[in-house]
Amino acid sequence: MWGVSFSIEPGRAAYVPFGHDYLGAPAQLSEQLVLGKLKPILEDAHCKKVGQNLKYDAHVLRNHGIELRGITFDTMLESYVLNSIGRHDMDSLAETHLQHKTIRFEDIAGKGARQLTFNQIELEKAAPYAAEDADITLRLHQLLWSKLQRESDLVKVFAEIELPLLSVLGRVEHTGALVNARALAKQSDELARQILELQNSAFALAGHEFNLSSPKQLAHILFTEQGIPVGKKTATGVPSTAEEVLQELAHDYELPKVLLEYRGLAKLKSTYTDKLPQMINSSTGRVHTSYHQAVAATGRLSSADPNLQNIPIRTEEGRRIRQAFVAPEGYRIVAADYSQIELRIMAHLSGDEGLLYAFSNNLDVHKATAAEVFGVPLDEVSSDQRRSAKAINFGLIYGMSAFGLARQLRIGRSEAQKYIDLYFERYPGVRRYMDNTRKLAAEQGYVSTLGGRRLYLPEINDRNPMRRQAAERTAINAPMQGTAADIIKKAMISVDQWLQSGGCDAKMIMQVHDELVFEVKTESVEQFRAHIIQLMSSAMSLSVPPLVEVGVGANWDEAH
DNA sequence: CATGTCACG
DNA sequence: ACGTACGTGACATGA
Numbered sequence: 001m002w003g004v005s006f007s008i009e010p011g012r013a014a015y016v017p018f019g020h021d022y023l024g025a026p027a028q029l030s031e032q033l034v035l036g037k038l039k040p041i042l043e044d045a046h047c048k049k050v051g052q053n054l055k056y057d058a059h060v061l062r063n064h065g066i067e068l069r070g071i072t073f074d075t076m077l078e079s080y081v082l083n084s085i086g087r088h089d090m091d092s093l094a095e096t097h098l099q100h101k102t103i104r105f106e107d108i109a110g111k112g113a114r115q116l117t118f119n120q121i122e123l124e125k126a127a128p129y130a131a132e133d134a135d136i137t138l139r140l141h142q143l144l145w146s147k148l149q150r151e152s153d154l155v156k157v158f159a160e161i162e163l164p165l166l167s168v169l170g171r172v173e174h175t176g177a178l179v180n181a182r183a184l185a186k187q188s189d190e191l192a193r194q195i196l197e198l199q200n201s202a203f204a205l206a207g208h209e210f211n212l213s214s215p216k217q218l219a220h221i222l223f224t225e226q227g228i229p230v231g232k233k234t235a236t237g238v239p240s241t242a243e244e245v246l247q248e249l250a251h252d253y254e255l256p257k258v259l260l261e262y263r264g265l266a267k268l269k270s271t272y273t274d275k276l277p278q279m280i281n282s283s284t285g286r287v288h289t290s291y292h293q294a295v296a297a298t299g300r301l302s303s304a305d306p307n308l309q310n311i312p313i314r315t316e317e318g319r320r321i322r323q324a325f326v327a328p329e330g331y332r333i334v335a336a337d338y339s340q341i342e343l344r345i346m347a348h349l350s351g352d353e354g355l356l357y358a359f360s361n362n363l364d365v366h367k368a369t370a371a372e373v374f375g376v377p378l379d380e381v382s383s384d385q386r387r388s389a390k391a392i393n394f395g396l397i398y399g400m401s402a403f404g405l406a407r408q409l410r411i412g413r414s415e416a417q418k419y420i421d422l423y424f425e426r427y428p429g430v431r432r433y434m435d436n437t438r439k440l441a442a443e444q445g446y447v448s449t450l451g452g453r454r455l456y457l458p459e460i461n462d463r464n465p466m467r468r469q470a471a472e473r474t475a476i477n478a479p480m481q482g483t484a485a486d487i488i489k490k491a492m493i494s495v496d497q498w499l500q501s502g503g504c505d506a507k508m509i510m511q512v513h514d515e516l517v518f519e520v521k522t523e524s525v526e527q528f529r530a531h532i533i534q535l536m537s538s539a540m541s542l543s544v545p546p547l548v549e550v551g552v553g554a555n556w557d558e559a560h
Numbered sequence: 561c562a563t564g565t566c567a568c569g
Numbered sequence: 570a571c572g573t574a575c576g577t578g579a580c581a582t583g584a
Contacts, residue, residue, distance in 0.1 A: 213581055215564050270580055298576060307578045310568035404574035477575040513569045
């Protein structure tokens with residue numbers, strides 16, 4: 001931190017520098033003095049604060065021994081709640097809402113390798129830049145808040161979900177996750193050996209060396225040198241070497257088989273086993289992700305640097321990476337996830353009797369769907385029928401087309417259409433809900449979640465059928481994905497409240513869309529389990545209560 | 561910086 | 570004839 005800027009009145013702002021140390025920098029107040037004077041104000045919950053992305057400011061202040069309190073408004077979140085589509089950074093907001101082009105950081109610091117850090121920037125340049133941030137933020141707040149206040153649903157989303165969540169996420173990020181770097185390093189070594197072997201086999205099969213990671217070189221070898229017929233093409237019209245294509249070719253050729261294995265292992269190594277250890281913070285010994293609260297249009301969070309929401313799970317080798325997410329001595333990893341949350345939401349939103357029946361009687365929902373669609377008794381559903389029903393259920397959540405289902409199940413389009421028709425015959429409430437949703441979306445120009453969150457669909461009445469249909473699929477998907485996001489966010493807030501009040505020796509360490517991960521004192525695990533199930537399943541009341549499944553283990557893999 | 565690919569829910 | 574399942578982030582390549 002090199003200084004602090006403030007504004008208490010639109011059009012006026014101040015910058016208090018304390019760390020600029022370029023050659024010839026003027027004398028400044030000391031950091032100790034400035035932060036010492038500010039600390040009581042920043043920590044006073046009655047002194048209300050407005051900021052842009054205050055989760056970040058709170059982190060910086062926390063690292064300087066100040067606990068920011070009185071967080072009342074955040075312009076980034078106000079903008080996100082008003083319209084979740086698009087960017088919510090200050091520069092974009094100033095441009096759209098105030099018709100004001102802000103001073104860009106590049107303009108005062110330069111760019112590239114020679115870019116200056118803020119302490120190296122002359123006060124004559126630094127002060128207007130920093131003060132502008134404060135002024136713009138206050139002005140944006142006044143504008144965005146007055147817009148927000150016209151929509152009581154959105155005020156609720158802001159005040160009851162996004163604003164309290166900001167501080168919860170700050171604590172989760174600050175806690176971080178403990179990662180066993182030694183275990184990952186060992187996996188990297190083993191992967192390196194296997195990758196080298198696969199590379200040599202690939203060279204032998206190709207008859208020469210090449211870069212296995214280059215889709216371009218690979219496509220040349222497969223489709224030109226070896227004359228293999230081209231399957232799918234990419235968006236730009238070049239022959240695709242995507243997994244799906246290689247999978248198909250692997251029936252008849254050896255090289256694609258080797259490449260698939262190479263791709264799988266290379267991904268694990270470069271993205272996870274090599275990278276995660278480098279991301280461990282040397283002072284905490286943990287990885288600290290950033291949860292982005294204003295990125296996903298549906299209301300979900302996203303995770304970055306590192307992304308902890310895409311740690312492998314689907315393959316055995318992948319799961320070894322989860323084993324490196326461990327509990328500290330005396331603690332256990334507890335993972336609590338919502339079971340079939342989006343389908344349960346669909347049952348609630350549609351009010352479909354058959355679907356509600358399946359959930360309230362705790363049936364295997366995919367099996368129940370199969371029994372209905374294929375007209376067989378529950379206990380005679382084959383594994384193949386269940387697999388098809390599962391694809392149908394996912395398809396429904398995604399705003400399915402016969403084309404998409406056919407491709408997923410590798411069946412003909414008319415057969416896929418038959419399945420869809422049968423489904424809607426058996427679950428007429430779902431069809432009614434889908435039709436209503438499309439209609440409502442077309443009338444209003446947006447769809448809503450149970451929590452009151454909105455997703456605008458500017459292309460819902462587009463004359464281009466492709467665009468319009470894409471918007472219709474979003475209209476179907478967003479209320480379910482977004483309601484699931486509302487539910488887990490509310491759960492996080494109440495769980496955090498319980499933990500903050502000293503409820504249990506436990507810390508929340510991750511959120512993965514329908515799952516919360518904790519580290520819990522070993523002796524407290526059973527008490528914790530009961531509480532977490534109660535808090536998560538009552539986060540929002542549905543006609544089929546959310547079912548929460550809890551796992552416990554020494555690491556994240558074991559906790560599943 | 562665009563592209564292709566692939567990890568997750 | 571075309572091209573579509575929804576939502577993300579990160580990596581390597583190559584211009």
